[in-house]
Amino acid sequence: MSDRQVLIMEAAVRVIARSGVRGLRVEQLATEAGVSTALIYYHFGDRAGLVRRTLEFISDRAGAYTDEIATASGGPREELEQMLLLELQDTPRVRENSTAWGELRASAIFETDLRETLAQSTRSWVSDVAEAIRAAQSAGSAAAGADPEAAAERLTALVEGISERWLSGSLTLERARELLGGALTVELGER
Numbered sequence: 001m002s003d004r005q006v007l008i009m010e011a012a013v014r015v016i017a018r019s020g021v022r023g024l025r026v027e028q029l030a031t032e033a034g035v036s037t038a039l040i041y042y043h044f045g046d047r048a049g050l051v052r053r054t055l056e057f058i059s060d061r062a063g064a065y066t067d068e069i070a071t072a073s074g075g076p077r078e079e080l081e082q083m084l085l086l087e088l089q090d091t092p093r094v095r096e097n098s099t100a101w102g103e104l105r106a107s108a109i110f111e112t113d114l115r116e117t118l119a120q121s122t123r124s125w126v127s128d129v130a131e132a133i134r135a136a137q138s139a140g141s142a143a144a145g146a147d148p149e150a151a152a153e154r155l156t157a158l159v160e161g162i163s164e165r166w167l168s169g170s171l172t173l174e175r176a177r178e179l180l181g182g183a184l185t186v187e188l189g190e191r
Helices: 003-019 026-033 037-044 047-070 076-085 092-107 112-138 148-167 173-188
Strands: none
Touching (some): 003 026, 003 037, 003 047, 003 092, 026 037, 026 047, 037 047, 047 076, 047 112, 076 112, 076 148, 076 173, 092 112, 092 148, 112 148, 148 173
């Protein structure tokens, strides 16, 4: 992706986080990114293409900030815990990503063309978490009897829900992380 495309994608995440998908206007995005509307259409085709690419960009960006730190931790269980807990960080990038992801998920209820891209991103995330659970099971740091796919589905859904509550002020960040830590213990067993 070119530097200009990254600039546009970052601006699109900000606009969606602030105004939602329905509030995303190409003209507003052009102003936010400091580019022409023609350049946006050139790179992304139409509004639907722009929204789909923004969803992919959010997924890639989330993967980057979780992979970066998760691989620096201890064993497989710690890597899994970090992969999920890093979705609950009080940084502008994580707040923006999580808010935009929630907006895109809510919009997919009404905009069916978003559903497949969203489902694909979700499947990829669940697969990554299931793989991490299997690694923790193989290392003996997670209960061997748990179904990794089902546990990954539950944990990723929980992260999304807890994240929305934290971002909306219904939970403190500390409480959100505590709840997720408890769920990890339930899913993986005691250390």
